[in-house]
Amino acid sequence: MTETTERTHRVTSEVGRLRTVLLHRPGAELKRLTPRNSDQLLFDAIPWVGRAQEEHDAFAEALRERGVEVLYVTELLQDALEYEETRDEAIAEIVADPRLGDQLGRVVEGYLRDQDPEHLAHTLIAGLAHEELKAGHGLVYRLMDRLDFIIDPLPGLLFTRDSSAWIGGRVAVASLAMPARRRESTLAGLIYAHHPRFSGVRPVYGPSLESVEGGDVLLLSPGVLAVGTGERTTPAGVERLARQVFEANLAHTVLAVPIAQERATMHLDTVCTMVDVDTVVMYPPVAHSLTAYTVTAANGDLAVSEPRPFLKAAADAMGLDHLKVIDTGLDPVTAEREQWDDGNNTLAVAPRLAVAYERNIETNAQLEAAGIEVIRISGSELGTGRGGPRCMSCPILRDPPA
C-alpha cells in the first residue's frame, strides 16, 4: 500500500469527517421486485422506484453539500468492466451458477460476452429474466417459467455498507450470508481489484471466508472494532475477521457483540451507530443489555474475555471513562416503530453531524436535544429494503477522528 493510496482510502472511525463515500443509486434491479419475490430478495414492500431514486439523489446531494465526494457502484463497475480480466471474472461467476446447467450456461456466456461494459454492468446489477433471453432453447431454459430469473437481480446493492467495509487503509470485502445478496460482494471485489482508483489496495477479508457483513462492523475508534454476530455475521466470521485485522495490524481489539437473530436487528448498525467520538445512539431496549466478548491477540492466538456489558467493554477498549448513550427515552412502542424504520441507523458526516431518516421524529428530536445536528432525508421508499443512511453508504475516506 502506497502513501498515496492511504490518502484516498482510509477509515479509522465512524465519525471522522467523511470525505469519500460509495453509494448505489437504485435502478432497474428494484423494478424486479414483486410480491412473489420480495421476501426472498429481502424487501418488505414494493418500492416506487422513481421516488426511491429521488430520495437517493437527495441523500447524495446532502452529502455533496457537506463536501463529501460521492462515488457510485454502477460507474465504478462500468469502468472496471473495460478490462478483459474483469469481464472474464464477472462472466465466469455467473456461468458457474449450477442452476443454469451446461447448455444454458453457454448461451448466457455468449449473451454476456456480446455486451459492452455499460450493458454488462446493468445486467450484473439488474439481473436477467427468462423472457429477456431469447436465445436459450435447451431443457433448462424450457423448464423455466418465463418470469424466472436466469441472473438474479441485486436490489440489496442499495445497501453498500454490507458488501464491503474499509478498516484503516484496507478493505474487507464481505462474505454475505443471504443467498440473495452474495453476488454483491463479487461486484465489490471486482471494483476493488480492477478499478484504477483502487490500484495497490489489498483486501483484508474476502467473500470465500466465513460470513461477515459490513453492517455488523463498527469502527468504534482507531484500533477498536465492534462486530455484531446474529442473523448475518456468524461467530466464526467474527473470529476470522479478528485474526485478519490483528495480523494486518489494523486493530488491537475486536468486541464480538451477540445480537438477536431477527430481521429487525439483522445487523449491529440497526440498533447502534456512533454520532460522536464518545457517543452512540442505541435502541433503548438493548442499550443496557447488549454484551461483548473482548477479543485481543495473544501469542499468535486470540484471547477472549468473559462477556461484559457492551458499553463498558467498548469504553475500556476505547480508553474512555464511559461511552455516552443518547437516551432517546422513547416509550416502547415508539422506540420499536422507529427502530424498525432505521431511527438508530445514522450516518455520521462529522462528529455531532449525522444523516437520519426524517420519519423518525422522536429519535431525531432526542439527537438534537443532545447536541447532534441532524441532516434529515426522506426514506419512505428507500426504507422498504429495511436499511437507513448508514446501511446505504460505504465510507472510503474519513479524516482521523477529532
Ligand SMILES: NC(=O)NCCC[C@H](N)C(=O)O
Ligand atoms: N446494514 C444494514 O442493516 N443493511 C440493511 C440491509 C437490508 C437488506 N434488505 C437485507 O435484508 O440484507
